[in-house]
Structure formats: C-alpha cells, structure tokens
Amino acid sequence: MSLVRRHWVWLLALVVLLAFPFLFFDWSKGRHSGFVLTLMSEIGVMAIFALSYNMLMGQAGLLSFGHAVLLGLGAYCAAHVVNLVKAGTIWLPTELVPLAGGLGGMFFGFVLGWLVTRQRATAFAMITMGLGELVSAAALMFMGFFGGEGGISIDRVMDTSLFGVAYTSPWQVYCLVLAWAFIAAMLMRLQTQTPLGRIANATRDNFERAQFVGYDPRIVRLLQFTLSGFFAGIAGGLYVLIYEIVTFDTVSAAKSANALLAVYIGGAGGFFGPILGTIVVVLLQSGVSLLSNAWLLYVGVLFIVMVMYAPGGLIGLIFMHVPIWRIGRLRELLLPYARAFPPALMVMLGFVLLVELLSFTTIGAAQGKKFAIGGNVIDTTAPLPWLIALAALVLGALWIRREARGFRERWDALIEDAKRQGVVS
C-alpha cells in the first residue's frame, strides 16, 4: 500500500496514458486512431530522448547540438539487430529491441564522448555541432551501415515476443513504448540520485571545485555522456519499432534541436520538465503543423515568449505555485486566473488570426486554399476579419495589462504570506 502512496504520480500517469487513446477510439469501426497512437508513441520516444538530453544539459550543464547522433546511431543499431533477428541469425525478443538500441547508443556515446568530453561549455557545444554535421553527412554517403537515402527498414512483426504479442497494431507498440518510457524515465530519475549523478551536478555548478574533491570532470562528463547515449539509444530503438524505418534525418540537427527545445520549454530544473516540454513540442510539430503552415512562426513566438517570461520553463511556472499551495491558498488564485484567461485568449486568438490572414493572403491564396473556420470560409481580402484580428490583439493586450496588475498584487501578497510562514526562504 505504501508503494502506491509513494509512487501515486507514476501510477496515475500510467493509467491516464493508457486510457487516453480510448478518447479517440472509433467505436463504429472498432479500431484505435492510428494517428493519435503514433503521435503519443512519438511523444513517448521523444520524452525519453529529451530526458536523456537533460542528463547532459540539466544535470551536467553540457549544451549539446548533436544529441540526435546518439538517438540515430542507436536506431540504426536496433534496425540492424531486428533484421538479423528476422533473418534468424540471432534471437532477441521484440520487447528487448530498444535495449539493443540502447547498447548501440552507449557504445557510440562512449566513442564519440571520448572525443567531445575533452572540452566543456561552448567548445563542447561546437564540437557536438560539428560532429552532428559530419555524422549526418556520413549517413547519406555510406550505404553499408546507413542504407543511404532510403535508410534501413525493418518489419517489427518477428514472432519473438516474450508475451506472444504480434506488434501488428499501433496499440501494441504504444503499450511497449509506454512500458519502456516508464522504465527509462525511472532509471534516469534514479540515476540523478547516484554518486555519478550528483557529481555531474557538482561539475555543472563548479567544475574546478569538483576536481579538488577528487573527481576528474572529464571522466564525469564521459560517463554521463555515455549513459545519456544509452537512453538516447533506447529512444532510437523504440523509434525503429514505431516507424519500422530509420533514415538519415534521425541523426540530423533538426532532431537535436528538438531535444534542446523540449528541455528548455519544459524546464531543465525539474526532472519532469523535459516531459512536459516534449508534449508541447511534438504537438506543435505534428499537430499544429497539420492545421497551419505558419506553425514554425508559432514555435518561434513560443520560444521567445518562454525565454523572456518563463526562463524556468513550464516546470518552473508550476514550481512557482508550490509555496502558495503549501500554505493552502492556491484557491485564491483561481479568480485572478479566471479573470486573466479571457484577455489572454483574446490576444492569442487575435494574433493567430492575424498571422493566418497574412499567411493566407501571401502563400495560401496562391495554393488555392480557402481560409475556413468551422466550415465558414473567410474572405481574406475583406477588411472585417483584419479589423477583428487587430482589435482582439490590441484590446486584449490592453485588457491583460490591466488584469496583470491585479494579478501581480494578489500574487505578491500570497508569496509574502508564504514567506512569513517560512515556506519560502
């Protein structure tokens, strides 16, 4: 029973994640939505990837621009292993394929890490960027290992499941991804509490001091990089199982950037930050991009808003509420939030409408697309929608400024109270 009480968050998350796809279950046809399951599997994989990235950035203070190299090489290893299994050369349960990816990622983590971890800070960042470029170019040039442009494709149905699962449906794969995501996340969480994990924090804070308590920062970096490669490789192995193909873009700079963005948006400070960040990033990329071809602009704006107003990421915003929650007055923020919500929504809708109008007049119109909201076609040349968008933006901004003042007063008062009660120092 205490187990349940101690780990209720994990259990709750598991239940929610298992139940969530059923919201999109198509009862008339009796099948899951493949899109939703694939998207959620993608989130699972990218969450592991982002967490492994945070082992470098959050834990050890290492900014990498080439983390996808480890994901991709792990994925290639897993793909080759699956093909060997399929050919009958070796035997491996389907469930352990991600582990093969993990070992591959770990191997390359060690080999490449030996090179990159000689330096730290900006030099480290630049070396990883250079390596990322080199590996992604090599992935296109060398057919043997990387399969060239077509990549390496696999068939995940290989009848070696430990549980007799065929892995034909996305649902089965999703369950496997979920299981591995939980295992990997827990292992990574535990890793933060090991001597290596703590010393990685120490080298992040003050690498010189770490030397004078007996540690070689380079070895710390190397081990941390190698372990991070292991988990990135697991993500790579799962990637292979979901998409049944691995191509050169898994090692690309764009994938690396995704990890960085997810970690930063979610917040590098808390363990769960990168997971939140991943959800936002994946939904933006794979969800919003289906609706609007201006999605990159929204991503850009989101980053700028985040770095300017919420440098601690989403998790930082949540943690800000902890003191108020501790003194039991979180409820008092409900009303201010509710009051700030409509103007915030207004600003956002105004902005989105404006961008979409612009985008449709310049690009969309040429594509012969019609700008439709809920089936109503909107004429982008008429002045009315533009006026509405501008008005919503401007009025919303003014309104939110007014609300912000009241909100801030309430917030400061509550924090003050929390300080008085000694919850915050």
Added chain:
Amino acid sequence: MSAPAVELKAVTKSFGRTEIIRGVDLSIPRGERHAIIGPNGAGKTTLFNLISGRFPVSSGTIAVNGRSTAGLAPQEINRLGLSRSFQITSIFPRMTVFENIRCGLLWSQGYRYSFWHLLGGQKKLNDAADALLERLKLGDRRNLPAGLLSYAEQRALEIGITIAGGAEIILLDEPTAGMSNSETDAAVELIRSVSEGKTLLMVEHDMSVVFGLADRITVLVYGEVIASDVPAAIRGNAAVQEAYLGTVAA
C-alpha cells in the same frame, strides 16, 4: 622519520615573462599547522595553486607525502590526501548544503563514479555528512541551496567541503577573509578542531589568526621565502619586520 607532508624544492613559476615564484624551498612535516604570510602580490595563492596542481610548476619539484606531483592533475593530488579551499568562495551553489558536503565525502568513501549506488540508502555516508554539518553549525541550513547562504556560512561550507574527504593535508586560502570579529573567532575554532592531528597549510592576512593557530610561519615576499620559523622567532625577525610586519605595526 617519514617523508614530510609537503616538500617544495627550488620551485619557480612564471606567467609569460613575469616570474611570480622565484625558487621556493619549503618543507612541512606531518601534523604541523603552518601559515604562509606576506604582502599582497607575494605569490601566496600562486604557491597554493602550484601545490594543489591547479597550475604546473615552471621548474623545481613538489612532493606530497614523499610522492612527486609532477604531471598530476588536481584530482590525483587530492587523492594523495591533499585538499584545499579557495580564497574566492568556491562551492556548488545550486546544490543543497548537505549535497555540497556529501560531494566532498564521496570519493574518500570509495563511491568513485558509481551509478549503481543510490545515495538515499547510504546510511553511513549520509550520517557522516550530517555529522560534519553539525560540526560546521550548518545543520539548520541542510536543505537550502548553498548559493543562498550568508557569506560567513559559505566560508564555513567551503572549509567543510575541503575537510570532508578526510584529507591528511589541508590547504586553506584566507579562510577568514572578509569576516567580522565574532565570525573570525568561530572560524578559528572550527579550523583548530578540524585540523586536529592533520597537516594544515594556510594563507592568512589576519595576524591574530596566524599567531593564534600556526606552529610555524613562512614569510613570502616577491616570490621568495625570506623567513620560515616558529611564531616567536618570526615576530623578532628584523627582515620580516621590515618587509612586512613593520608596515603593519606602524
């Protein structure tokens, strides 16, 4: 008779064309509390940096417990049983006070780079860290990020990290700099108690601290040792008076 704890022979150090340390010989026997004094720019901190391996020497040799430290990285010298503190506070600001101390303990307790031990379950280690915290009078600050401590508390933590590993030889670089009188007294008591039975080498400007603690004093002026003797003799040394103490006394 075993080898001295720290032994310097004809050590020099140059930065570019400027010679900061100009042929220092120094031998510190085990168990001695030794202070290095000298005017600003005499090269005291540089000497510390050489002994602890932060910089390589330009010429000469340094031995710790009879072993040459030539070519050794700071962490390797540390593992020979030498630990140092810094003049400018050097702690792990984003980690808690407790974590800071525990990091100082990890290597000496044999955990090395382990990623298979969970620290929460290492009772002996955690108890040792807590015991040291109590000694440092930082027990009630245990779970605060170290960066939020007051200056004096950070200095105490600095000393704590330095001695946590149980090093035989402790180098303290101006441990009481910038402290008020009462804080200094507390710090002196702390240093006295933690250096019990160990070799202590310290750089210090506060003469009351130096004369109160040191068994022997070395005076460094412009990168050269002009005297090295027991406190009473140093007090009476004319050259020292002139070069250094004289200005203080005047």
Added chain:
Amino acid sequence: MRIRIWISMLLGLLLAVGGGAPGWAQQTIKVAYTDPLSGPFAQVGDANLKQMQYIIDFINSKGGALGKKFELVPFDNKSQPSDALIALKSATDQNMPFIMQCSGSNIAAALIEGVNKHNDRNPDNRIIYLNCGAVAPELTNEQCSFWHFRFDLHAAMKAEVMVRALPKTTTKVYLINQDYLFGQSVQREVRNFLGKVRPDVQIVGDELIPLGKIKDFSPYITKIKASGAQALMTGNWGPDMNLLIKAGVDAGADLSYYTFYAHLAGGPTAIGAGGENRVFSVMPFSENVAPEIGNAEADAFIKGFRDKHKFEFTSAGFRTIFEYLQAAVNKAGAVDATKIAFAMEGMSRKDFLGFDTTMRKDDHQLIGEYFVGAFKKGVKYDAENTGLGWATAATILAKDIDQPNSCKMKRPKI
C-alpha cells in the same frame, strides 16, 4: 497563465484533428498529399500543391469519379519520413484511399514500407500510394509494391532520356551529382547509357558532391573547364543545381548543362538570362509543348492556371495522375483501394497532350512521353518572368523508353 491556455488549446486542437475528422461522411474521395510545406524545402510542396489543386478542380468540373469529387488534403512532412508516416496514419484513420508524395526517395521508401505493412495488417482499410516524383529506380524494382504507383520516370529512365538528347557534336561530358542514393544512381545510370547509346562520348570528369553543403561552385567550374568538357550532366536539384549553373554562367564557361530539375520552381530565376541556349532540362511536361504541337485545348488548360496564379504550370503532367485515378475509380466501381489498384495496373490512356501512356503492370511504373526543354527566348510561356522559357528540344515517346525491370510483384488475394 499562458501555459494553461496553450495546453488547453493544444488539447483542443488534438481533439479537433483526431476526433473531429472521422465524423465527416465520405462525400468526397480524399487524396492525402504529403510533402514539405514548411521549412527550407517548402517551395517544393507549395508549388506542387497549387498545381494539383488546379488540376483537381478541373477533374471535378468534369464530374469527378462515381459522382464524387476528389479532395486534396495536404499534410506537411517537413522532409521527415517519420512525419510522412504520421501523415499516413492520419490518412488511414480517415479512410482515405490515396496518399500522394512527390519529393524525396527516402520518404518514398518509408511510405512504401509503411503502406505495405499497413495494408497487410488492415485488410479492411487499405491505401494506395501515388508517387508523383520520387525517382529512385529501386522503388519500382527491388522495393516494388502492389500499392505503389509511380507517375514519373525513374532516374535510370531519365538518365536515358538525357543521354539520348545529347547532340552528336558533343563528345566530352562531365558528370556532377549529389553524394547520396539518388545522385549516385544518376551517376551510375548516365555512365551506363553513355556506354550503350553514345560510345563516342568521353567522360572527362565524374564528381560527387555532399548534398546541400556547397556554397560556391566556382572551383568546380574551373575544374570542368580545365577538363575540356563540352557538356555538364547533373541530377542535382535545389541550391546544388541553381548555384552550380549560376557559377558556370557567371564564369562565362562555354558549356551546355543537362539537368533533371532546372525547370522546377526557383531554377529559372537562379539561372537567369545567362543560361540561354545552354541549359537543358529533362522534364515530364513543358508548358510550351501544347502551343508547339498546336493542342488548343491543352493550351487553354495551361493558360487558365497562368491567369489564375501568375505562376508557371511546370507540373501540368500531374493531370495524368488524376485522370488515371478518375478512370481507375470508375472502372473499379467503388472507392476501395484494392479494387482501384487492380483497375489501375496495366491501364493505358492518352494523356491530355495526346500522347500514349501506360501504367506498366509488372512494376507499376507509368511509361509516358518525356521532353527535353531548352532554356530559350521567344517562347509562348516564359519561366518566372525571366523572359526565357522552355522550348522543346526533344520529345522521347513512351515506346522508346521501355526499360526492363526486376520487380517481383506480390498481389493480394481479393
């Protein structure tokens, strides 16, 4: 507080995308289209989308198929196979019978694999993959699939067309290609056909360049000039082609350029007037063919697009795809992927320019006429307002292109 809105909005969007879509009744025949619509390669998908939309409107005005209209549903794949596969999932969720993709053989390979596996595992919800421009020969040879139909000649066939178009006076050629699967196969096939068709031609240089990494091609031009080549043959696309020809033209090199992709969006602008009579492009369609052969109906069709979009209609050949679809759906008598696929293979039609085309049954490769355009002044339709356009320098008919294939097609049991 922003965050809450973001999350709630994102969830809302997710609901809208995932949940809302299947609710619509199948009033139209949906064709999923996935290509890069954002990011550095957006121009490719964007240009295709415009032209397909125009063609679909036209086909629909001719009655669609089985009384239903076609509808194009674009999905941005950002040049990433994983995103293309997500688009595939989304399309199958909504029971779309077709997915179309034009750009990138890596994505095509992923889609073929994905479609094969999906159709094996979901016999009740199958989908056909219409390939409108991924040209790796493997796709209709070793990797060929019953569910994959390619409506563009593959690289080996294009290479043959290119070699056949080489004038008799040209005896020294230089090859430059991008260093990846596609470029390497162009290199291989051009060499191969030069040996077979033009043994008199000497290859004085043969070079692979890293994909999209070169910013200045002047050194290559110097090298090419030094080799004494008369013609440069390249399968390069995008910046790798634009910058290469631009550098050659700027250096005043006395060269002809034989390309696969100079006619695509952005190419003519980059080449400019200096490329007159020098640049040749192997193309499935050229706007000036219709006026040249005096096909007034096709000309009107092209002009309609030009008037509407102020933009060239380089891919009017896509019309063939939709005409095949229209015919196949009508022949199958139901919007059912398996039936349509059986109806489509082996089908023969005259395309809108009046040439014979066949969807070859053994490998699902469309065999149709192909053109080599020369970049010239004084044509009816100029390209990208440069004053120059593509005059037809050679027309290679379907019967001349027939290359063998090594496909071992696996057909499903009905």
Added chain:
Amino acid sequence: MEVFVVSLLNGLVYGMLLFMLASGLTLILSMMGVLNFAHASAYMLGAYFAYTISQYIGFWPALVIAPLLCGLVGAAIEMWGLRRVHRNGHIAELLFTFGLALIIEKAVQMTWGLLPVPYRVPALLDFPLFSIYGTHFPAYRAFMLLISALMFGAIWLGLTRTRIGLVIQAALTHPDMASALGHNVPRVFTLVFAAGTALAGLAGVIGGNYQVTEPAMAFTMGPIVFVVVVFGGLGSLLGCFIASILMGLIQTFAVVFDVSLADLLARFGFIVTKDTPFAEVLTVTLPRVGALLPFLMMVLILVFRPRGLMGTRDT
C-alpha cells in the same frame, strides 16, 4: 597552374564573403557570449532588403540602406529582446535567437514568397573583368573583394583608432571587465550587436546576387559561420579573418585534388579492395568531403586547442 590561379581567386572571394558574415558574429559571440543563431537570418534580410530597394532606387543606394536597416533591426532586437533575456543565461539567449530565426524565415516567406527572387548583379558590374586561361573573372567578384577589404579596413580602424573601439577591444578579451571600465555597457552591447547585424546585412547585399536569394539561404549559411568563428578563436578578429580565408581556400582546393585515403595507403603498399574493412570510408575522395572539411577541422582544433586558431581565451 591555371586551375590553381583561378581557384585561388575564387577561394579568396568566398573567404571574404565568409569573413563579412563571421566578423559580426565574432564580435557578438566574444563580447556578449551570445551564440547568435539569427546571424545568418540577418544575412538573408540584407539580401532581401537590397532586392526590394534595388527594384525602386537601384543597387547602389541599397548597398548603403539595406545594411543600415539590418543594423536597426539588430539594435531593436538587442534593446527589446536580448537585453531582457540576458539575465536568464546564455542558453536562453541562444534559444531567443533561434526563435527569432524561425520568425524571420517565416516572415520572409510571407513577404517575398517561397521562391527565389530575381536579385541580380547590377548592370554596371555585370561584365567579365578579365579572363585567365579562358575563364571569366566577373567584375562583380572583384567588387565583392573590394567591399570586403574596405570593410575589413574600416573595422580595423574603428577598433584601433576610436575610443569606443578600444573599449570594445578590451571587452573582447575580457568581457567581464567591460563594466569595470566605467562605460555604458548596455549601449556598447547594442552598438556591437547592431554593427554585427549590419555587417551580416552587408554580406547579404553583396552575397545575395552572387548566390541565390531565397528563404532557405539563412538555413544553409548558418552552421559554416559558426565554424569560422570558433575556428578562428574567440576575441580575435584577425583569427576570424585568417579562418575565413582558410576555409574559403580549403573548400576551393579540396575540389581540385582527387585523392582518397585509399590512394594514400596505396603509396605505402597497402591496397584497399572492396573487402577491406571500412573500404567505403577509405575510398571517399577529397572533393566528396571538401565541404565537410571545415567541420572536421573545427572538431579537431577544439578537441586539441579549445581557444581556436588565435583566440585569446578558451571557447
């Protein structure tokens, strides 16, 4: 010989173009510590601004106005964006510029369309200056060399002969010391950022018609600029200059030498065949990897000499 001379000239032109881009980034990175991902976006903006301006009032005014506009954009970014983000650390700054690069790319697409724009070399300079061994050397390339040389001279004078230049120089090597000098640090930062952006804009003006002006040009130019800056070393404009020229020449000359590791091994009597392990890697010829050499060189130099070629401090 002829290949050598022509390659040398081409390498110089490309190197100088790189330098124009990289010099601004060196200033920004060394002084402010900002890994400015939007730097290449300024290059793109410069080209597009110049295209639009030259349509109305000609190329020559554009040569002046477009960089100035870029400089203004840069100043605005620094004052209202970066300065605010600065206290949140370097990663925040980096992401800020990353977001900015995305926005600029989309804005360019929305304003000028997705296709390349016909930004052409001005008629006045559109002639072959001279021919060596039958290859034209376009006058415009000579003009590019001239502009970049002038710019190099101007920066040099600005940094060594003006008060503000001396402050910037001091801040380049010891960024933390700048405030101690008693100068208005924020203003210096704004100035440096604006100047850096303007330089990138200038590079765009003269590089946009030399290459192709399209929305992806920032994306393709971005990484190589970082390579040049890091290779040259932080805090050293001269290092940046040498690195730029070096990279330009290397990429140019790598094309000329058709050798591979296998050829090298063959000299030592070791013949690589298809079955040799790593045969695929060993038989890659130099021209195939020429464009990758800068990255390889950056990785190697950072691994063994983290301060770069002539840097005043570790990267």
